[in-house]
Amino acid sequence: MNVGIGSSASGFDDLSRSEVFALLGNERRRYLVQYMTSVDPPVELGELATRIAAREHGIAVARVSSCQRKRVYTTLQQLHLPKLDEAGIVDYDADRGLVDRTERTDDLAVYLEVVPDEEFPWREYYLALGAVFAGVTAALWVGVYPPTLLSTLGWATVLSVLLTASAAVQVLRQRRTRLSAAEFGPDPEEE
Template sequence: MPEDSADADTSTALPDGGLSKGEIFDVLRNQRRRYVLQYLKRKGEPVELGDLATRVASWEYRTPCEEVSSEQRKRVYTTLQQTHLPRMAEAQIIDYDSDSGLIEPTARTQDLSIYLEIVPGSELPWREYYLSLGAVSTALCAAIWGGVYPFTLLPDVAWATLIALTLTVSASVHIYYERNMRLGDLEVPSELDFE
């Protein structure tokens, strides 16, 4: 029996040797692994396992790094060392030298950003906003073209300028929010709301 094409897409490696969506989501389904990527992206340089464990523990226990207990740190350190970092290194998402305890991002780390971008649940998705903006602009143009009052009070060029400015401001705000909501750009992961 042939595989469902949706299943095939998530289980087959990509032609360029990259990870399939299934592999990506398998690696990223664990919160500690996402925290590792968050920290690596923020630092932008190799990090030591001890520092990483302290930061991840602080996020998990929602406490400042200075207040993480040695037991909390050790618990996180051990699972990172034995489970999570080797799994991420196997997927070539990070380079992990178990002898030195250094972890650094790879080219694939950046490729995962699209899967980790933050989409707050309370916000209108941008695609819906732009669709609505397009619909309103189209209706406005139809009303102007049809000579509907009060849209005839302003010249056509004023309406065209208003539509262009609305689109430009919307795109600028979208870019601003998108840049500020990427993985690693926030001080703490989006799942946390302390500090």
């Protein structure tokens, strides 16, 4: 099965599900994609390595040792960035040491969204909401009480408000669970 991630300079339009999971199968590549979607690119390779090292070790950016940074820097430079660049996920300029987002970066980041353990089952909720809408519609067609207490326009208003409010709550909850640049540690100047 292919997942549409847009076109790329590498000549293919879609990545297969297994290619997406292979690209995201490495923690450093996941951190890289997450970080790139949370900052304004381009990002220098050195800064990217420092941020990822801080995230891997659970420490502040200012506390990353040169050894930790170098280890991440080397694997990014030699392995991860060329692989993501080839897939069109990032635009890596090895000569200048700069990494930039592409249209595919955000598309791939969708696979990394955080889903908390207590996540509300939105699919099931919308399925149940659709069943309620269908039930109210059927009751209105037949003229059954109590749906006939409100006019058809009244029910349309109630159901529209319910759907819009549900979607708004879902959007707000999802925004709270998204990873942000803050999770990669504060800027060195802030410490």
